[in-house]
Amino acid sequence: MAAIACAVLAVLSAHIAAARECIELTISDNTIITESILNSTILKLSSKNETFEESVPVNVVELWERFPKVVVLRNSTGEQCRRDSQLYVDSLEKLELWALKMFDATAKPPSGILSGNGNQYGDFDECLSVDGAVRGKYCLASLLLSFEDKKYEKLDYLVHSGHYIKSNITDMGHRVPRFSSLLWGVCIPSSCSSFDLEEELSQRLSGLGVSVRVHNTMCTVKDVRRPYSFGKALSITFFLAILLLLSLGTIFDDGKEGMTNFEKLLNAFSLKRNLRKVFDLSDSPTKVKGIDAFRGMNAFALLIAHKSMAMAHSPYVNKVSFSEVFGMPWAVIGRSAILYTDSFLYLSGFLNAHNLLQELDRKGTIDLKNRLVGRWFRLFPLFVSLMLFCTYILPDISNGPQWNLVVEEHSRVCEKNMWKSFLFIHNYFGFEEMCLTHTHQIGMDMQLYVATLPLMVLIWKARTLGWSLLVGIAAASTLLRYLAIHWYDISMFVYYGISVQKLLDAARYSYILPTHRATIYLIGVVMAYFMRSKKFNISLSSAQVKLLWASCFALAAFTIVSPYRMGLEGYKYEHGPAALFAAFSPILWGIFMSMMHWAICNNYAGSATAFLESRPFKFFNNIAYSVYLTQFPIFFYNVGVQRHAEFYTPLLLLHAPEMLAVLVISIMATVAIEMPFNQVYRIYFGNSQKKLKEI
Template sequence: MATRACVLLAICAGAFARDCIELTLSDRQQNILTDSLFNGTIVLTANNETYIESAKYDFLELWDAFPKIVVPVNGTSEQCRRDSQMFLDSLDRLELWALKMFDATAKPPSGILSGNGNQYGDFDECLSIDSAVRGKYCLASLQVDLAHMGFTHLDYLVHSGHYIRSNITDMGHRVPRYSSLLWGVCIPSSCSSYDLEQELSNKLSHLRISVRVQNTMCTVRDVKRPYSFGKSLAIAFFLGLLLLLGLGTIFDEGKEGATNFEKLLNAFSLKRNIRKIFDLSDSPTRVKGLDAFRGVNAFALLLAHKSMAMAHSPYANKTSFSEVFGMPWAVVGRSAIVYTDSFLYLSGFLNSHNLLQDLEKKGTIDLKSRLLARWFRLFPMFLSLMLFCTYILPDLNNGPQWNLVVEEHSRVCEKNMWKSFLFIHNYFGFEEMCLTHTHQLGMDMQLYVATLPLMLLVWKSRRLGLSLIFGIAAISTVLRYLATHWYDISMFVYYGISVQKLLEAARYSYILPTHRATIYLIGVLMAYFIRSKRSHVKLNDTQARLVWCLCFALAAFTIVSPYRMGLEGYKYEHFTNAMFAAFAPILWGLFMCIAHWAICNDYAGIGTAFVESRVFKFFNKIAYGVYLTQFPIFFYNVGVQRHAEFYSPLLLIHIPEMVVVLVVSIITTVTIEMPFNQVYRIYFGKSQTKLKEK
């Protein structure tokens, strides 16, 4: 007599599937099914049809064989072997320290098919062990390959949808090893990371799980980084800065200084700088619309950066994270390159606008003064952040991923900081770059230097100069297309992209000024057009509305056109990605130009109040601080996170974190950026020139 049975492939085979398949089976068929489940072959009969699934692996074995007790009993040192055996003996006797070491090590949890595969164990409990042995916490990286065994869908669930594909050898300090599992293990401090890696490899190799345990991913309590000369310099720098801020604030009497030293102290007055930062009166040189452009794009880029930082974090429902970012609307975040293009456009416009002003007044450009002003504008804050992240931040806290996202990044900075000092760090790839998000500063500085002779040429020979600009822009477009096609890379973060492809996209196109020059030069051309007498055109209300419709259509098309690449199941296509890389900056540049022109000519209509909002005027003053400090804050929070949390899209705008970014940006602006800008004016700028004339 046939009976109705619900065959739960996941539960019956080790809790590794999500669908309950209801089948009508005879008693004999049920017996065959039960036997075959444990022999590695599933035979299902339903509706008079037979289905055979060759299970190359018994998932019950995978589940049960996963080690619950991990200690390097065969460690390379005698002390490690002795401590490991002591741990096992003490665990048999239920001694508290051994129980803590066992308890602090991660165990296979529930919810793996919901993405709960990253298990930290208990970081603080492990480090608190200081008895017969001291505890050492190590975060191992595991590479599980179920697809190779024929279980593609289970592999997809275990790895949270492969939103970003990675392996255990990828860099992880800035780009996440999203599809590699993190496993916290507590071992005796006498054992090395190599001992643990060998122990785990021996126990997991037959389960087709690869293991990597880096020495830098192990932590012992109260073991500090070695003191270095660089750290001494960093401490001296910040102590000197605090001294200047203290003296400047104490001796600020509200009067303008007569001597350069008095002016220097005034420059570091917190009272004076705080008043200035909240003074939102219009500057006579302010160009309409730029504050709004900068504010909106900075917020969009902030969210894009936050989503990348979130991909480092463990979530109990991490598959939901992948599902949310695989929805069509998520294309707004995946097209993040257009938001960085906005800043290149604004930089090109402002640089050329200011240079043209000089040319109109003086007929020449003071190259030394311009380069020095640029250096003072960018370098002091940049230097301060590098010194802080390299020498100060690593000692401020700890956590399971702290060694990866803070300590490892600090080591990269210590080795490669000199490249950032010269603003050439964008030529060496993300793998060896200090503060990877600052690649834009390198490009911006290099494009600025190239703009100086270019604007002189435009001023002296309009036709030749403009022809050269169009020619360079066209060459840059061709380079983007060819790089994308040759290296199989993408400027759009498509679903399932690998970490390696993200790094190659950066190295071969994204961080190179030669490949990103098009949008910058569009800004240069717009500055030339705005300052010409032909930029103002009279429009009626209907024509103005049509202009804005065209403007928003260009923006929407640029952002939304590649949405299909952001959906689950997308397969890489050369032509589609190459076309997006080549022409997205041009379309986005046209949108920026049209919107900018309309605002400058007072055609914003009901949007005028939004564009001229005081919020944007304030944000413009702290924009550089927001840009520089957001990543260190995001990764500080990743590093100190102890346990998996429940993912919600609202975490993308985590209010406490955003408030910290805002406050830190204000502090860095009034204590570093504004004082050093004033120092330039005192010793090299107009105030010094006037003093010499007197």
Template sequence: MAMMERLVVTVIVAVQLLHGVAVIATPKTVDLIKSVKLNGLKDEEILEALSLNKTENSDNYTLAELIDHLGNHTAANQQPAQQDRVWIINSTETLHTNTFYVFDATAKIPSGLLNGNVNQFGDFDECVGVQGSEGIQGQYCLAYLKLDMDDSRPDLKHLHRLLHSHYAFNSNLTDPGHRVPRFSTVNWAVCTPASCSPQDVEVSLRHAIAKHTAQTGLKISVRVDSEMCQRRRKDSYPMEMIVASCFFMGVIALAVVASVYDHYELSASELLLSFSLKRNFNKLISLERGEGDIASLHGVRALNALMLIVAHKSMAMFFNPYINRTEMAEYLGKPWTVIGRAASLYTDPFIMLSGLLTTYSFVGRLNRTGALDIKREYLSRILRLVPTLGALIIFCTFVMPFMGSGPQWNLVVTHHADICKKTWWRNFLFVHNYFGFENMCLTHTHHLGIDTQLFAASPLIVFLLWKRPKIGTVVLTVLAVLSTMLRYKVTYDRQLNNYVFFGTSIKQLFDTANHSYILPTHRLTVYIIGVLTGYLLRTFPKDYKLNPIFVNVGWLVSTLMFVAAFVGPAPMGSINYIYNPIHGAVYNAFSPIGWCILFSWVAFLSHTGNSNGILSRIFAWRGFLICTRLSYAIYLTQFPVFFYNVGMKRGAEYYGFIGTLLNVKELTWILISSVILTLLFETPFQNIKNHLLRKPKMPVATEPTGNEKSKSE
């Protein structure tokens, strides 16, 4: 019992030293800690940690000056001038000098440390709201702490494991934290006067911790980033934010004017009416299928979009502090959590669908005209993708950073905006996936780069397949095999893993993304599956009947491959899993094939009339047409919504699987923002594209034949 008490004291005192900021002190110099006691530190012993360094050029108080001016005076020894000195919070509340908001807003030792309640955000709003009558201003710093133990204390291993929630993710202070959370890092709020620089805070914390953790077996590293020290924003909004806001208000005004013209059937340009909310909303909710529509693909897209939202939310929630984070890790350290860990798997069908639809469209044109207008195809794609993407980049870069605040706001919102200010041009050239996952503007848009680069090569691929089917099939099969081998080799050689296994490191996740996941050569296999499927859908007539035995065998093989791709990696989600590069290589090489082959098979059977089973009928439900029209906007908006909520989070909450993962309010905002983005940008520019690229009808003196009419249409 004595040993356990000593261990608990060691851990608690080490962490307690991390909030070494207080504003309760006497004017005389004091020693910070004379002894270690479970009942905490005395008022006179709290402050020295951050009083060691002073910022010379400052418009505000240094911490030493704060101590001098805000001593713990009693009513008996206060001078009249001192009795009148007050702190002001939001200009509405005044309190005497012996009430110290800076100390109150700093994180304190909580209960439940061994249940993972180690991330303490203090009181953000109280800290940044502090204003002193003599110009003192509060500054909120979120310090990063890495707790390690040396080999001399093996008895601390169990406590260390519980504090770090079984190492669900392994991270270091040097890992990029804006896209993937540094799960193993402790976030500890420190409220200081604004005169303290981040370097002051970091050096002082490091000094205090080193001084009082000697011979404890604990090694605590400290990092305080300048972007994580925040004050209340007092400056006026920058011109770029005002211009961006005016741009969006202008688009809204244009849509309203177009809606008025459309509703009252006033004479107007077709380009203006392209922005009509009435017209675009009716298109959005229409359940009419277009000519040549492949019905089952809408359900495939909807299913994978939903799975992708769940997987992305699973990653985003690890940014937040939880009072039961260790319990959460134990709950998520089970094989069934494959549903959230296989995020990469759910993007493969979108690449497959892109290849399928591109080939289906191109082969149709080649059958009619014998040629492809490549410039027209490229221009069509640009008009379809760029306006919506550009609107999101402008919003996330220049508007969103000023829409809120919070302990991690600068990390997950402002930091992304700063990257976009420097690298936005890469996104518009669709080459941003070659510059590293951590340096990418809106990292979740890497899929657009991959898809566009594969689309750029598709005219050559499809033309070869259409002109020389046998040779084209052999060439594409060889390319698919080479891509599969490349994924296996790179994953094994570099110790990567496309599956987020329990205990994976942040470095490994970024390496996997940079060396495999975001490269088109590694995603080529599923694109070729889509290309071959699209060609078959154009080649086989809709009433073509397959041999029932062949159909049954196809169902059996595709289903087994699908289940193997999804369930096979489940053991890697176990809390006791030990990384094996062969597991990662096999998963990265073959799971995309197994996952996509079933969807390809369903599309082929449904479109050729060989299947009308329950799965085909579900995927062909007309309601999924709306999901298809919103899918691009949902893909773009989900991470901004997730990161907005992460940035606004003020403190720890209780983790509950259903309530946390399936946040109805969050899902509603994703849907609302997707509808807005679709109605204001995607659909209007689709209308403009159709108007500009519409081929003029040739005047004829007589009624055209059926063949001529089909060509003109």
């Protein structure tokens, strides 16, 4: 008891040497820890970064003792860092407040690691508040434990929260999480570098099977801002100009239509006018039935899938439960998220072809210039506004343990690569170097739209050749998806235990390429043609309608659920199922979408018609593009500012304040940027094109 009391007293008084001496006395005292208990706690660990001829036996008590409670960088290459570190130790023994804060802000080994409580942020704000003889620097270190012996497989599973997504400490982390890494907050003197901390932790934990990485971007010092640049000045000027136009437009809006182009321009930026329009739920004469409901339901499913990926960055006291929930059979609904993006490709193909066929009926040709300019005004203003905001404005708004990773690091990627997005070619360069990774769909859609223009003219003027070309492209796209799986060992289904690198490879070599995703887009094109030609306008009996809807739901359920085995814990990757899902799921899903779309347009929805044509879907259609663009920045803003672990529950997928923020910000973006620039297009480039929401 005396030894225990001594250890507790020494730790409370922050006398580290005395604490260690007491712990050593306690361990050697057989009345406290017997030799048999020590032997029963032996683990075999091997480091991922070092090669050992045999496993290094380490007992739990030694690992616990050697794990740094106080991090002192005495071996730093920088003289100032060594001096500040020694001053820190001396001040800690004297119980000076700034040193106690630095010690207190550093994460300590907690209870519940085997429940997933391994991500310990420490106290971010307390560390940054240290400003005494030494200023505090907060660093978030990544740790990875490697268990060699198979008999410790369950322990490995628990420590790394189930390896829901397998990662290592060198993986990209700003959009795809380093899920398997343990994040450890450490407060060090500001004169020390991330390299100094990485070396110190590596030495302290050498031989214990722990790999350490401290990225320079994961360290934060208070009041250090990124320097002003031309891009930041341009962004501030751009948003100030938007605010000025919105103010003038709203103040001088008298409810009348402007006569001059300048008056029309001011009216375009009137918040009063645009808010009335965004809440105007009347139907357009050219509206196609079912589009609003399709877009709304798939956007909601995709939003939940995106939210689950953002949640994988966050710490939870029960993170193992997070993995277990997403390893259940029903979680296949979220893991098949590619189908929901396929839905948007189908809708885009349908609407583009429908619109082009209307113009071909009227003119017999397509006004290529007007089409491309209209498409640019439809997509680019809000797209570039979000890029500028996330690159130059958002990084200075807040901070947090992972802020540098998910916000600042992403802004650096944007600053370097946003020119690719300006040209709508960003989807050809992989997620690692992509600004706003979720916008790969915009790049694909623009490229498929441009390719559709000559294809529709060809179908219109040389039907046999055009249809042969369309079928050939769809078949080639299907073959490319199938072959990509075998060539690169990837999967379009997010199977349980997939690695970060495989997710990135799947994106780079198939998921974000229009050549691999064209099949379902072309199904939408075909559906638009047949619905406009009215070749399938046939009458069905009540029994046939029921059979049609039963077939629809059965096909949808089969497409979503068929790969469920791949989502279960313990799944081992197989080429065959992965290749079949990648090749044929877009075809099956496209047939399902077409059947349901045809039934709705031909008034076979029955009692579901009121739901499908309900006002919430109509309203969502007005803000759909903004919802699509703004959700990821909001999700990762919340990841970046999160200070502490919370208790995981599936209800966090529908976190009310976050969903409300997405809704409100989407409305603001729509009325302040999207709608005004669409109106500018109509003012200066004519009103010949009816606005169709094609995204």
